[in-house]
Amino acid sequence: MHLETFAHGHSPLHRLDPRAKLAAALAFSLLLALARAWPLLWAGLGVGLLTVGVARLPLVELAKRLLAVNLFIAMLWLLLPWQVVDSPGWLGLGLAYHPHGLDMALAITLKSNALVLVLMALVATSPINQVFHALAHWRAPVKLLHLFFFFYRYLHVLHREYHRLDWGLKARGFSPGSNWRTYRTYAHVSGMLLVRSYDRAERVYQAMLCRGFSGTYWVLDHFAWQRRDTWFLAVWSLLLLGLFALGRTLA
Amino acid sequence: MHISEGVLGGPVLAAGAALTLAGLAVGLKKMDFDRLPQVAIMSAAFFVASLVNVPIGPVKEHLILNGLLGLLLGWATFPALFVALALQGVLFQFGGLTTLGVNTFNMALPGVLCYLLLGRLARNGGRRLPLLAGFLCGFLSVGGSALLVALSLATAGEEFLVVARLVVVAHIPVMVIEGVVTASMVGFLRRVRPAMLGMVQQS
Numbered sequence: 001m002h003l004e005t006f007a008h009g010h011s012p013l014h015r016l017d018p019r020a021k022l023a024a025a026l027a028f029s030l031l032l033a034l035a036r037a038w039p040l041l042w043a044g045l046g047v048g049l050l051t052v053g054v055a056r057l058p059l060v061e062l063a064k065r066l067l068a069v070n071l072f073i074a075m076l077w078l079l080l081p082w083q084v085v086d087s088p089g090w091l092g093l094g095l096a097y098h099p100h101g102l103d104m105a106l107a108i109t110l111k112s113n114a115l116v117l118v119l120m121a122l123v124a125t126s127p128i129n130q131v132f133h134a135l136a137h138w139r140a141p142v143k144l145l146h147l148f149f150f151f152y153r154y155l156h157v158l159h160r161e162y163h164r165l166d167w168g169l170k171a172r173g174f175s176p177g178s179n180w181r182t183y184r185t186y187a188h189v190s191g192m193l194l195v196r197s198y199d200r201a202e203r204v205y206q207a208m209l210c211r212g213f214s215g216t217y218w219v220l221d222h223f224a225w226q227r228r229d230t231w232f233l234a235v236w237s238l239l240l241l242g243l244f245a246l247g248r249t250l251a
Numbered sequence: 252m253h254i255s256e257g258v259l260g261g262p263v264l265a266a267g268a269a270l271t272l273a274g275l276a277v278g279l280k281k282m283d284f285d286r287l288p289q290v291a292i293m294s295a296a297f298f299v300a301s302l303v304n305v306p307i308g309p310v311k312e313h314l315i316l317n318g319l320l321g322l323l324l325g326w327a328t329f330p331a332l333f334v335a336l337a338l339q340g341v342l343f344q345f346g347g348l349t350t351l352g353v354n355t356f357n358m359a360l361p362g363v364l365c366y367l368l369l370g371r372l373a374r375n376g377g378r379r380l381p382l383l384a385g386f387l388c389g390f391l392s393v394g395g396s397a398l399l400v401a402l403s404l405a406t407a408g409e410e411f412l413v414v415a416r417l418v419v420v421a422h423i424p425v426m427v428i429e430g431v432v433t434a435s436m437v438g439f440l441r442r443v444r445p446a447m448l449g450m451v452q453q454s
Contacts, residue, residue: 030349033350
C-alpha cells in the first residue's frame with residue numbers, strides 16, 4: 001500500500017513550506033464550500049486545474065482519483081432531479097422530475113472537483129509526516145498528533161497483517177458467499193486482526209517507555225520559512241480575494 | 252458513508268465541526284498517554300477491517316464497524332475516527348477538509364452511544380446477552396449513522412430528499428450484516444481477549 005503518491009516531485013509547489021500550503025488549502029476549501037455564484041464555482045475549478053498544473057502531478061494517478069470522486073457524483077446527477085410528491089407522479093412512484101436538481105448536481109460537481117484538485121496539489125504534495133509537523137507548529141493537541149503519527153505508522157503494518165490472514169483463508173479454500181459461515185469467518189478474521197493490533201500496541205507502548213517516552217512529539221528536521229513561501233501566500237490571498245470579489249459582484 | 256465536499260451548506264458544516272470538536276475534546280481528555288498507541292493502532296485496524304468486502308446477496312458491501320469501535324474505545328472513538336477520516340481525505344481525497352466535522356460526528360456519535368448504552372451488557376451478561384448487545388451495537392450504529400447522514404443531506408435542500416431516503420433504505424441490509432458480524436466479533440473477543448472489552452481477565 002503506497003499512499004503518498006503525490007508527495008515526491010520537483011515542482012515549485014513541492015518545495016513550499018507545508019504550513020503555507022495547508023493554510024492556503026484550508027482558506028480555499030472554506031471559500032468554495034460556501035460559494036453559491038456560478039462564476040465563482042467555474043473560477044474555482046480553474047484555480048484547481050491551475051494548481052494541479054503547477055504541481056505537475058502524474059496524470060494517470062490524478063485521473064484515477066478524479067474518477068473515484070466523480071463516480072459518486074454521477075449518482076447525484078441521476079438522483080437529484082427527482083423529487084418526492086404526494087400525488088402518484090411518474091410511474092406511480094410519487095416522484096416528479098425537476099430539472100432544477102441538475103443545476104445543483106452541476107454546482108456540487110464543480111465544487112467537489114475544485115476542492116479535490118487543490119487538496120491534491122497543495123496537501124498531498126507534502127510527505128504526510130510534514131503535514132503532521134505543520135499541525136504541531138499550529139499547536140494542535142499533542143495527543144492528537146501522536147494519534148495521527150501512530151495511525152499512519154501502523155496502517156501499513158496492519159494492512160500486511162490483514163493480507164496474511166486473507167492468504168490463510170484462501171489457502172484453506174475459503175470462498176465467500178451470503179451465508180452465516182462467511183459472516184462468522186469474516187468476524188473472526190477481523191477480530192483476530194484487532195487482537196493482534198491490541199497486542200502490538202501493548203508492545204509498542206512498552207518499547208516507547210523503555211526509550212523514555214514522556215508525551216513529547218519530537219520533530220527532527222525543522223521547517224525554514226523562505227521568501228518563496230511568503231510570495232506564494234501573497235499571490236494565493238490575492239487570488240482568493242479576487243474570487244471572493246467575483247462572487248460578490250455577480251451574485 | 253461519506254458526504255462529499257460541496258454538498259452541505261455553511262450552518263450544517265459549522266455545526267458538524269463544532270460537535271466534532273466537542274467530541275474530540277472529551278475524547279482526548281479522557282484518553283491518557285498510556286492508551287495512545289492502543290487507540291491509534293486500533294483505529295488503523297478498524298480502517299483496514301473496513302476494507303473487507305462482505306457479500307450481501309448479489310452485491311458486496313464493506314464493513315463499517317463503528318459500533319464495535321465505540322464499544323472498545325468509548326469516547327476515544329471521536330479522535331480515532333477523526334484521525335482515520337482526516338488521513339483518508341489527505342491521502343485518497345475521500346471526503347475533504349470542510350466535511351471532516353460532519354462526517355466524523357455522523358460516524359462517531361452512534362459508536363459512543365453504543366458504548367454508553369450497551370457496553371455493560373456486552374461485558375457482563377451471561378452467554379447470550381453479550382451477543383445480543385453486539386448485534387444491537389452493529390445494527391443500531393450503522394442505522395444511526397445512516398440516519399444522521401440522511402438528516403445532514405436533507406438540510407441541503409428538497410432536491411436531496413430522495414437521496415436521503417435512499418441512503419437509509421440502502422443501509423438496511425448492511426445494518427443486519429453489521430449486527431451479525433459485530434455480535435460474532437464480540438463473542439470472539441470475549442473468548443480470546445476479554446480485556447479488550449474492558450473485562451477483568453481470568454487466568
